[in-house]
Structures are given as C-alpha cells and as structure tokens.
Amino acid sequence: MLRSLPPLAQLRAFAALAETGAMSAAGDLLNVSHAAISQQVRALEAHLGTRLVAKDGRGVALTADGERLGQTLANAFGAIAREVEALTGADADRPLQVTTTPMFAAGWLMPRIADFHDRHPDAELMVNPSPGLSDPAPGGFDLAIRYGHGTWPGLDAELLVESDFLIMGARRLLDGRRIDSPRDLLALPWLQELGTNEVAEWLAAQGVTEARVKSLTHLPGNLLLDGLRAGQGIAATSRTFVEADIARGDLQVLFTDADSGTGYFIVTPPGVLRPKVRDFIRWLRRQAQHESG
Numbered sequence: 001m002l003r004s005l006p007p008l009a010q011l012r013a014f015a016a017l018a019e020t021g022a023m024s025a026a027g028d029l030l031n032v033s034h035a036a037i038s039q040q041v042r043a044l045e046a047h048l049g050t051r052l053v054a055k056d057g058r059g060v061a062l063t064a065d066g067e068r069l070g071q072t073l074a075n076a077f078g079a080i081a082r083e084v085e086a087l088t089g090a091d092a093d094r095p096l097q098v099t100t101t102p103m104f105a106a107g108w109l110m111p112r113i114a115d116f117h118d119r120h121p122d123a124e125l126m127v128n129p130s131p132g133l134s135d136p137a138p139g140g141f142d143l144a145i146r147y148g149h150g151t152w153p154g155l156d157a158e159l160l161v162e163s164d165f166l167i168m169g170a171r172r173l174l175d176g177r178r179i180d181s182p183r184d185l186l187a188l189p190w191l192q193e194l195g196t197n198e199v200a201e202w203l204a205a206q207g208v209t210e211a212r213v214k215s216l217t218h219l220p221g222n223l224l225l226d227g228l229r230a231g232q233g234i235a236a237t238s239r240t241f242v243e244a245d246i247a248r249g250d251l252q253v254l255f256t257d258a259d260s261g262t263g264y265f266i267v268t269p270p271g272v273l274r275p276k277v278r279d280f281i282r283w284l285r286r287q288a289q290h291e292s293g
Contacts, residue, residue, distance in 0.1 A: 006047045013040035014052060015077055018070025022059055075154065079271050095124040096276045100145035102129040103193060103221025104264060107241030108161070109145070116283050123276055129220070131195030142277045144267040145284075147238060155267050158281075160288050162263035163238040167202065167255040173231035179254050182206040189215040191224050191233035198236045202257075240264065 005011075016026035016037065023034040030037070045052050052066035062070055100109060105127055117123070128141070150157040169188070179185065182203060190213045192199045199216060203209070217233060228235045229245060234254070240263075245251040266281055273281070 006044050010040045010044035013037045014044050015073040083271050095126045096280055097126050097141045098143050099128040099130055099141045101131055101221050104145055105129040106222030107225055112287050120279055145264055146267050147264050149262055150265045152267055156270050157265040157267050160264050160266050160284055161240050163240040165257040166239055166253050167236055168251050168253055169234045170231035170251055174252055182208050185234055186211050186213050189233040191217050191227050191235040193221045193224050194218050202236055
C-alpha cells in the first residue's frame with residue numbers, strides 16, 4: 001500500500017495548498033517558496049494522472065478531484081497530528097474541549113460537573129454549547145455529546161443516555177385543553193431550539209404539512225427548557241431533562257416518539273484519545289450508570 005502512494009512531500013504541499021487556497025500562503029505554511037509548492041503539486045498531478053488545481057484569475061482553485069483529495073489529506077494529517085500529540089504529550093496542558101447542545105449542557109451536564117472537578121481538580125474544561133457538530137480538527141474539540149442514532153461518518157460514537165423524544169407542554173399552558181391529535185397543537189405557541197427544525201419535521205412526520213403553528217420562538221436549549229416550564233409554549237425535548245417535571249405533574253407528555261437506540265452519544269475523533277479525554281469519558285459513563293441504576 002505504501003509503495004503506491006505519492007511522495008509525502010507532494011502530499012504535504014498539496015494539503016497546504018488545499019488548506020490555505022494560495023501557493024504563496026501554502027509556501028509560508030511549510031516555510032518553502034511558492035515555486036516549490038507549485039512544483040510539488042505539478043509532480044503530484046503527474047503521479048496521479050489527474051488535474052487537482054485550475055487557474056482562477058491570478059490564483060488557483062481546486063478541481064473536484066482536488067477538493068476530494070484535499071479533504072482526505074486534511075482528515076489524514078489531522079489524525080496523524082492527534083496521534084503524535086497523544087504519544088508525545090505535546091498537548092497535555094491543553095484544556096479539555098467538549099462541545100454539546102445548550103439543552104444537554106444545561107439539563108444534564110452542568111448539574112453534575114462539580115463531581116468531575118472534585119475527582120479531577122487539575123482538569124481544565126471548556127464546554128462549548130452549540131447545536132451543530134463541529135469538525136474535530138487538530139486543536140479543536142476532544143469530545144462531543146450529541147442526540148441521534150450514533151451515526152456520524154468518520155467519528156466514533158458510544159451511547160451515553162438512551163432517551164425518548166417527547167412533545168410536551170406545561171400544565172399551566174394546557175389548562176385542561178383536550179389534545180387528541182398533533183393538529184390540535186397548531187393553536188398553541190411553540191418553542192424550538194436554535195439551529196434545529198424540530199417542529200416542522202415532527203409535524204410533517206405526523207402528516208401535518210399544510211398548516212403553521214400559532215407562533216414559533218427560536219432560542220437556545222437551556223432557555224427553551226425554562227420557557228417550557230414557564231408555560232410559554234409547546235416544545236420537543238428529550239425525556240432525560242424533564243423526568244422530575246413529569247413526576248411532579250408540572251409538564252405533560254402529549255406525544256412520544258419511542259425509537260430504540262436513540263439518545264445522547266459520546267462522539268470522538270478516531271484514534272488515540274488524550275488521558276484527560278479518557279478520564280472525562282469514564283466519568284460520563286459513571287454518571288449515566290448511576291442515573292440508570
């Protein structure tokens with residue numbers, strides 16, 4: 001396999017060009033001249049028998065084949081960088097980068113995080129609440145926690161908390177209103193987490209496609225839970241965050257989408273994980289096991 005690969009210098013030069021978008025910038029990145037980058041890229045094209053770049057005014061642009069190879073090299077060199085950092089301890093002092101949804105951060109992670117710091121007082125943790133799954137670039141996130149079926153191409157996923165998807169409303173909002181079908185919810189206000197399209201997708205799945213809800217407010221997940229509890233609208237959420245509210249009768253489950261295998265997953269880049277990341281994953285598992293037990 002290795003014998004069939006182009007020379008590493010050619011691959012590095014093209015990866016730098018794909019990353020920076022310019023010959024001169026790629027040369028600066030690798031501390032060589034732009035002419036050296038151009039020479040290596042031309043040699044790579046000759047080796048592969050395909051065009052990777054095309055003239056674009058005074059600069060160059062990647063062809064479709066170039067885009068594909070550039071993305072593959074970015075993933076490959078990124079994985080190599082993470083392996084080297086893990087083996088050498090070069091990033092041992094870098095904070096642990098965790099990305100998750102605002103709703104999970106507020107409803108599950110933060111109420112428990114003091115226990116992690118008690119067990120690992122020297123660990124520096126950075127939590128990025130974002131609805132989108134960021135790319136695991138070198139120096140980027142170490143671990144993500146995301147809701148779904150565990151299928152994120154190119155990433156490893158482990159189920160942390162299995163949970164149903166619920167359509168809910170506060171007792172004060174419903175006020176005895178009879179809800180027999182999803183269409184009955186159109187007359188009520190809705191809340192939706194920023195960066196998602198859960199309301200329209202759920203209604204469409206129930207066959208409600210030609211009508212709109214009374215009002216729709218987009219807001220971060222932690223504020224969505226506050227608004228749901230305050231009776232400001234109907235919302236879709238995971239059972240994980242509202243078990244106590246349901247038990248008290250403050251929130252009413254209107255519809256349930258029980259789909260086995262869905263829930264919140266620990267999502268990590270493939271390869272060797274830093275010791276801090278492994279510690280955090282073990283802690284997450286203990287918290288989930290304690291909850292289920």
